[in-house]
Amino acid sequence: MPSAKRSKIAAFGSAFPEQVLTNLDLEKIVDTSDQWISERTGIRERRKLRDNEQNSDIAAAAALQALERAGVSPMEVDCILGCTTTPDRWMPSLASAVQAKIGANNGATAYDVLTACAGWMTGLQAADAYVRAGVYKNVLVIGSEALSRFLNWKDRTTCVLFGDGAGASLVTPANVGDPGEILELIVHSDGRYGDILDLPGCGSQMPPSLAVLENNLQYIRMNGQEVYKHAVRNMVAVCEEALARRKLTVEQIDWFVPHQANIRIIETVGKKLNFPTEKVAINVHKYGNTSAATIPTCFDEYVQTGKIKRGDLVLMTTFGGGLTWAGGIVRW
Template sequence: MNTPCYIRAIGHCVPERILTNADFERMVDTNDEWIVTRTGIRERHVALNGETCVDLCLGASQAALAQAGMDAQELTHVIVGTFSADSVIPSAACMLSHRLGISGRMAMDLSAACSGFLYAVETARALLMLHPKAKILVAACDIVSSRVDYTDRSTCVLFGDGAGAVILTAEPGQGSSEVVDVLLAADGAVGDLLTVKGGGSGTPYKLNDAIRKDFFVEMNGREVYKHAVRNMSGICEEILTKHGLTDRDVDVFIPHQANLRIVEAVGKRLNLPEERVFTNLQKYGNTSAASVPLALSEAVGEGVIKPGHTVLLGTFGGGFTWGSALLRF
């Protein structure tokens, strides 16, 4: 029998600075109507005042710990889903553990781009099977602004920065929700459609080399859209079928907040009406690994998700990676 997994608490954190569509009109050849029509995004929070991945993870983690009434010293494992850690070494998880005042616990980063949160949650579920008494912090954060070319109007308007964090245990607490299941998938054959290659060992550089375009997000938007809609909707259908559920059983659907066109297309394929699909991308843009936990945290905080609700999560990210999860509140 599987060890159960519960979300004991959740929190999020975003930078203070906001870039609106009007700001982008002064930066690149674009306008508010074009951005809103194609993406649904009106503004995004960006870490352009010096905030780092670990800074935002710390804020989200402290919010989750406070909600759980838990001290950081109780944590047994720290996992951070990110592709934009403060440094290659040490990991964001090690730095976050230190900032939380804990040491001697397992800490690691996990990279699955926009799917990083669900990949990290599934990893935590596996750890709970081995260590049922564990109390695991999963944080997901990306400082996408650090890897965005602000002269490329096709990508720079899409992304924002943020972090979300959950505490996972095998025993429920007051107000907790059960992670019923997680399904994950990947396909590296199409990975070149969405990349950040510069700085990796496959694209080595030397001291004083110029920063190349491949250091930033490069994306074939049309093709990414097709794969995102097909794979995210497909794996969400798969997890519902696996558990004998239909669209009528889903009270709230929280998809990766990539852009409104993708969200609407996936919702339509799943036969879910707009009022059951939660979106906050208009305020934050695509925050990569933080996207799903940030939206989940807001949906809980705003009372959109209520006790007794069945919540479906869906994600898609570079790699390509994708996944779904079922939660019961």
């Protein structure tokens, strides 16, 4: 395959489970209130997979929508990156499960990327490099999560924050200036802070056991205040890094699409970067934190509703367990 000068996001696709869980619903499950959740996080409702639905169902639906919009058939896909912390099974990968569900049965490479909420941007960086190196032509990058399966529904400090959802993107070769061109992608990690946001149980360190279950170690744990501090600092820094690399200023950016974890983090990061609020894309109130799915689904929503237009410069940033964080710029 010939190498390409650039790569582009040819299309997005999104899928959410139908089941809605509002803050009022949560009031009936844990000791919380709509007011507390709204004020501290901006979240009003989130989606939750039903028992008979899997992560791969929404991931496949999002992938098929992206392929259809791009006019590419599943058999033309060369590589599938499943960006997730919550695959259907530890093995095979979410990407392999999606491959079977969408009928990409041409031997395409399929594997998962685990960098928590930074997953989709990490996958996008790999896809961009693959396409520009001529390794693959059509790369599906899917950020998809079934976080509701890994939440302790008795722990009000975590269960109110997250939701399920899937955002897919198709990355293809491009020339300089093509719509959707990926201009910059930076992904960072600092493993020293792995303990402030983790899912400790049922891995090889703590295999499933009664003790693991009794201590709720099969669920997501978080030191909210520590995460908040690192999130703000690192997202601001990586955005400045991406802008500097491209010699762009905030004034030249049309839209800011930050990770949708929490409205207060979004507002603080936006303010520190001097983004006017009308340039900041937000949908956290409807879906909560869907981890690797937040940026592709929010970007997609703003494209579908005509807010992000062709030619707009879009700055994206994210932050997650690892710790991981990323920044990137796309010319839509």
